[in-house]
Amino acid sequence: MTKTLYVISCAAPPARFVTIGIRAAQDRGWDVALVLTPAAHRWSVEEAGGERELEELHELTGHPVRHTYKLPSQSDVLPPPDALLVAPVTLNTTTKWAAGHADTLALGLITEALGLPLPVVALPYINSAQAQHPALAPAVATLRKAGVRYLLDDGQDDGGFTPHAPKHGRVGAYPWGLALDVLDGFTDAPAPEPRG
Template structure:
């Protein structure tokens, strides 16, 4: 039976290449549903000068791309998740998530997930200056204590994402494959050989 992975993408450069992560997850047998933060959704619409990019993402996943809460009278258009991958996770989303904010659909899903028996992995994309912000370390600690595998390269996750100098990020090196390896480990799925995706 196919399991559903929610990819929650925030407004950081890897979100412009989310198809890389989606295809890598699909190659491992995941049914992927994409949820964007409002800022990431705006990038997808405005950078593509219309709905073209969202149409392509919808076609790739086979699901609508969500970015806002539905009305109470509306039915769910996505299958229930079996796991969540927050990638890229920004400083903004990380700190709001740890503080319990749920003012966007993306935040609502991941804050609620902390109370559900679901594996949750977060792969950040932050620069070295942002990594020095005093709110980051306690937020990461809070999320890890709540069960999130927060893949920031530090003493707890040495193979995780290493913050880059400001304006010197390498989107092509963003470790989608590593995050999927961690999800495979958490869900008991067989590890794949494409960990450099």
């Protein structure tokens, strides 16, 4: 039986190449559904191919690309997730997630996931200046304590994304494969107990 992976992408440069992560996950047998933050959705519509790009992502995944909450009267258009990959995740989303904010669909899904028996992997894309922000370390610690595998190379985890100098990011080196390897390890193990 195919398992469903929600890829939650924030407005960071690797989101412009989310198809790399989607295809890699599909190659590993995942049914992928894509959820964008409002800013990442705006990038897709205004900076890329517009609605055509969203249609191509819909065609690639077989699911509508979501970015806003549905109305209470509307049915869910995505299957329930078996795991979540938050990639790329920004400083903004990381700190809001750790604080329990749910003012966007993306945040609502990942904050709720902390209380569900779902594997959650987060792969950041931040620069070295952002990495020094005093809100980051406690946010990452909170998320890790809640069971999230937050893949930041900060000496607290087994490697992960290494922050780059400002304006010197290497989008082509974004480690989608690492996140999927960790996710595979997560999902090969017995399902985690609900948190909280």
